[in-house]
Amino acid sequence: MEKTENILKINNVSVDYGFLRAVNNASLDVNTGEIVVLLGANGSGKSSLLKAILGLNKASNGSVQFLGKDITHVPTDKIVASGICLIPEGRGILPLMTVMENLELGAYYLKNDFKKYLEDVYQLFPILRERGKQMAGSLSGGEQQMLSIGRGMMSAPKLMMLDEPSLGLSPVLVNDIFQVINHLREAGHTILLAEQNARKALQIADRGYLFEKGDIVLSGLVKEIIDDPKIKDAYLGGG
Amino acid sequence: MENVTLQVILAQLINGIAIGSIYGLLTTGLNLLLVVCGVWHYAYPYVVVFSMYLAWLVHRNTGNIALTLLTAFIAGIAISLITEPLFRPLSKKSEGAPIGTFILSTGILVILADLMNNVFIRLGFTAGSVVGFPQIAGNSLIQFGLSSLTYGQAIMVIGTVISVALLFYLLYRTKLGKSFRAVSQDRVAAQLLGIPTLKTRLNAFTVAGVLGGMSSVFLIIALAQASATISDYLAIKVFAIALFAGVGNLPGGLICGLFFGVFESFLVSFLPGESGAVWGNAIAFILILATVLFRPRGIFGSRV
Numbered sequence: 001m002e003k004t005e006n007i008l009k010i011n012n013v014s015v016d017y018g019f020l021r022a023v024n025n026a027s028l029d030v031n032t033g034e035i036v037v038l039l040g041a042n043g044s045g046k047s048s049l050l051k052a053i054l055g056l057n058k059a060s061n062g063s064v065q066f067l068g069k070d071i072t073h074v075p076t077d078k079i080v081a082s083g084i085c086l087i088p089e090g091r092g093i094l095p096l097m098t099v100m101e102n103l104e105l106g107a108y109y110l111k112n113d114f115k116k117y118l119e120d121v122y123q124l125f126p127i128l129r130e131r132g133k134q135m136a137g138s139l140s141g142g143e144q145q146m147l148s149i150g151r152g153m154m155s156a157p158k159l160m161m162l163d164e165p166s167l168g169l170s171p172v173l174v175n176d177i178f179q180v181i182n183h184l185r186e187a188g189h190t191i192l193l194a195e196q197n198a199r200k201a202l203q204i205a206d207r208g209y210l211f212e213k214g215d216i217v218l219s220g221l222v223k224e225i226i227d228d229p230k231i232k233d234a235y236l237g238g239g
Numbered sequence: 240m241e242n243v244t245l246q247v248i249l250a251q252l253i254n255g256i257a258i259g260s261i262y263g264l265l266t267t268g269l270n271l272l273l274v275v276c277g278v279w280h281y282a283y284p285y286v287v288v289f290s291m292y293l294a295w296l297v298h299r300n301t302g303n304i305a306l307t308l309l310t311a312f313i314a315g316i317a318i319s320l321i322t323e324p325l326f327r328p329l330s331k332k333s334e335g336a337p338i339g340t341f342i343l344s345t346g347i348l349v350i351l352a353d354l355m356n357n358v359f360i361r362l363g364f365t366a367g368s369v370v371g372f373p374q375i376a377g378n379s380l381i382q383f384g385l386s387s388l389t390y391g392q393a394i395m396v397i398g399t400v401i402s403v404a405l406l407f408y409l410l411y412r413t414k415l416g417k418s419f420r421a422v423s424q425d426r427v428a429a430q431l432l433g434i435p436t437l438k439t440r441l442n443a444f445t446v447a448g449v450l451g452g453m454s455s456v457f458l459i460i461a462l463a464q465a466s467a468t469i470s471d472y473l474a475i476k477v478f479a480i481a482l483f484a485g486v487g488n489l490p491g492g493l494i495c496g497l498f499f500g501v502f503e504s505f506l507v508s509f510l511p512g513e514s515g516a517v518w519g520n521a522i523a524f525i526l527i528l529a530t531v532l533f534r535p536r537g538i539f540g541s542r543v
Contacts, residue, residue, distance in 0.1 A: 056430065080433030092428035094421050105421055108414075108433050155433070 005032040006068075007159055007190055008053070008084075013062035015048045022048040024214040025062065030159065030192050035185050037201040037222075038194040039231070040211030046194035047089055049211075050161050054079050054086055067158065081109045083158035089167060089194075091148040095137025099128055102136050102147055106154030113156075121150040124183065142173040149180060153189075160184065161192045166200065178204055202226055251504045253388060253396055257461060259500015260399030261454050265477045266484065266492035267406060268447035268454075274423030274487040275443035276323075277330035279341040282348035283451065284477050286322075288470035289351045290314035290455040292359065295370040295465060304375060308456050315452025316445060322347060323444045348474070355467040369466040372459050391460045402453055403493060410489055415442055423487060476523075483527045485537025495538065499523060 008030040015023040023045040030036045038046040051057040053064055055076045063072045071079050085106075094102055103121060107114050122129045125146040131139060136147055145165060152160055162181065166174040174197065182204045185191055195201040202208060202222050210218035210230060218230050225231055265284055272278045294311035298304070325347075329339040359365045376390035410416035418439050421429040430436060462469070480499055484491035506519040530538060 054431070056427070075435070076430050077433045077435035077438075080431065086431050088428070088431055092425060092431055094424045094428060096424055097417070097420060101417060105417055105432050105434070108418075151432070 006030075007032050007066070008192065009065040010049070010053070011063050011065070013049065013052055013064060014060045015045070015052045015057045016060045017048075021214055022057075023052065026211075026214075026216050027062075028209050028216065028219065030190060032190050033185070033188070034207065035181065035191045035193060035205045037205035037208045038192070038211060039196075039198050039201065039208055041196065044211035045214040046211055047163050048214075050086055050163055050192070050194055053161065054084060080155070083156075084161065085152040085155050085157040085159075086161045086163065087148050087152045087165060089163040091144045093136045093139075093144050093147050093151070095135065097136055098133050099136050099139070099147055100132040102151050103128070103154050106151035107156075109155060114154075117154050117156055120187075121153050124153075124180065125150050142169055142176070145169065145173075145177060146180075149177075149184075153184075157189070159190050159192060161194075163194045164196065165193070166195065166197050174200065198231065202231075247508060248505075250388070251508045252501065253392060255501030255504030256497065257392060257395045257399060257457070257500070258504060259497040260396075260403055261457055261461075261496075262477060262480055262500050263403055263493040263496030264399070264406070264450045264454050265473065266480045266496045267489060268450040269477055269481055270487050270489050270492045271419060271443045271447050271450075273481075274489070275419050276326065276440050277337065277340065278326045278344070279338075280326075280344045280447075281341060281474060281478060282344045282351060283447070284473035285348050285351040285467075285470040286318045287315060287451045287455045287458070288465055288467070288473065289355060290318065290452060291459055291465035292355055292370060294455065294459060295372065296364065298372060299364070304373070307372070308375075308459065311455040311459055312449075312452035315450075315455050316448035319444050319448030319451060320441070323441065327440075352467050352470065355465075355470070368468075369464055372463045372465075374463050375460050395457050395460050398453075399457055402450075403497070406450070406493065407490070409446070415446075419443060419446075420489070423489070479524060479527045483530050483537055485539040485541045487541050488537065488539045491537065491539030 006029055010026060010028050012025045012027055013023060014021060014025055026045070026049055028036070038049070040046050048057055052059045055071070055074060059072055063070055065071065066079070066082065066084060069082075071082070094105070097105075103118060104114075107117060110117070127143060128147060128150055131143065136144065139147060149162070149165070165177050165181070169177060178200050181191060181193065185204075193201060193205065205222050207221050208219065208225055209216050210225070218225055218228055265287065269280060269283050272280045272283065290311045293314045294307045297310040298307040301307075325343060326340055329337055329343060356368050359370075360368065374391065376394055378390055379387035380390050380393050381388045408416075410420060418429065418434045419442075421432065421434055422439055429439075458465070458469075476499070477496075480495050481487075481492055483499075484495035503519050503523055506522055510518050
C-alpha cells in the first residue's frame with residue numbers, strides 16, 4: 001500500500017451504555033484502499049465502535065474524523081450521505097420488501113448513475129438479478145448477506161464497514177464472503193471489517209486492531225501482529 | 240322484486256365502498272404514525288372530526304362551501320403537524336410505540352372531545368353538540384327504483400377510490416413510500432441506509448394529516464353533520480380494524496378498512512328493521528374480537 005491518504009481517523013473514542021464502558025479510548029485510522037480488521041471476542045467493543053462512527057451510538061468522549069471533517073456529532077443520515085456505509089451484523093435487510101427495492105434504497109442518496117452501480121452488484125452477485133422480484137426475507141442466509149453487501153455497494157461509499165459478515169454462514173459461504181471482500185478492495189473500496197474469524201480475516205487484511213473488553217490491546221500491520229502470542233492464543237487456537 | 244334487491248345491493252355496495260374507503264384512509268394514517276413514528280395516536284379520528292368542526296365555523300361565518308371543505312382539509316394537516324413536536328420526545332428512543340404516546344394521544348382526545356361537546360356550546364357557536372352542514376351536491380345523479388345515487392355520493396366514492404389508489408402508489412412506487420415501509424420494517428436498518436429520521440417522521444405526520452383532512456372532507460359530504468359521538472365511533476372502529484388487519488400493516492389496514500365498510504353496509508341493510516344499525520356494529524366487533532383471539536397478530540400479520 002503506497003498511497004496512504006487518511007480516510008477515517010478515530011481519536012480516543014469511548015462508548016458507554018449506562019455504567020458499562022463498551023469502548024475505552026479507542027484510537028484508530030483507516031487509509032484509502034486498505035482493509036483494516038477489528039478483531040476480538042463477542043462483546044469486546046467492535047460493533048459498538050462501528051456504530052459510534054455512524055452516530056448510532058453517542059461517543060462519550062473523543063472525536064471521529066472522516067475525510068478530514070469532524071463527524072462526531074453529525075446525524076447518522078448525513079454521515080451515510082457523505083459516504084460511509086455499514087453492513088450490519090445480522091444483515092439488516094428489509095424482509096418484506098423485494099430484493100430490488102432493498103437495492104434501490106441502498107442508493108437513497110444517489111442522484112443519478114443508479115443503474116451503473118446496479119450492474120456492478122449484479123456482476124458480483126448474479127443471483128440477486130434472478131431474485132429481483134422476490135421478497136428479501138425469503139432469501140437464504142448467504143443470499144441475504146450478499147444482498148446486504150450489494151445494498152451497501154449501491155451507495156457508492158468511500159468507506160465500507162462490515163460487521164461480522166461471516167456470522168452464521170456455512171464454511172463454503174464464509175470463503176465466498178471473504179473472496180467478495182477481497183474483490184471489493186480490488187475494485188477500489190476501502191474496508192473496515194469487524195470479524196471474529198481471525199484466521200480468515202488476517203488472510204485478507206492489511207492492518208488489524210485487537211479488542212479486549214473495550215480496549216485496543218494490539219495494533220499494527222498484519223505481518224507484525226499475526227505472530228503475536230495474544231492473537232495466537234486467543235483466536236487462532238495456537239499455543 | 241329481484242330488480243329491487245339488485246338495486247338495494249348496488250346502493251349498499253356504493254355506500255359501503257364510500258364509508259370503507261374512509262375507514263381505510265384513517266387506518267392507514269393510524270398505522271403510518273404507529274410504524275414510522277412510534278406513535279399510538281388513538282385520538283387521530285378525533286382530529287379528523289374536530290377539523291369538521293373548524294370547517295363548520297368557517298361555513299357559519301362565510302357560507303362558502305368550497306372554503307368550508309378547504310378548511311376541513313387544511314385543518315387536518317395543520318393539527319397533525321402541530322401535535323408532532325409533542326410526541327417527539329416520547330417516541331424517540333425505543334422500538335415500537337411507547338405507551339407514553341398513547342397517553343398523550345388520549346390527553347389530546349379529552350381536549351378535543353371537550354371542545355366539541357362543551358366549549359362550542361358555551362361560546363354560543365352551537366345549540367347542541369351536533370353541527371350540521373348543508374347537503375353538498377345532493378341532487379340525484381342516477382335514480383334506480385327506490386334508491387338513488389347523488390352527485391355527492393358519486394364524488395365521494397370516486398374521490399376515496401382515487402385517494403386509496405394514490406396511497407398504494409405512494410407506498411409502493413415512490414421513494415417516500417419506500418422509506419416509510421423501510422422504517423416500519425427495521426428502524427435501525429433504515430437509519431443505516433441514510434433515511435433521515437426526522438424528515439421521514441414529519442413526512443409521515445404530513446401524510447397522516449392529508450389522509451385525515453381528506454377523510455373529514457368526505458365525511459362532511461357523506462354525513463352532512465359532525466358530532467363528538469362520530470369521533471368516538473370512528474376511533475373505536477379504526478382502532479379495531481387496525482387490530483383486525485394486523486397492527487402496523489399498511490396495505491392490510493387499507494384492505495380491511497374497505498372490507499369493513501362494505502360488510503357493515505350490507506349487514507345494516509339485510510338485518511331486519513332498526514336492528515340493522517345496532518347489530519351491524521355488534522357483529523362487526525364480534526368478528527374483530529374473534530380474529531384477535533385466534534390470530535393475535537391479525538389477518539395479515541403485524542408490520543409490513
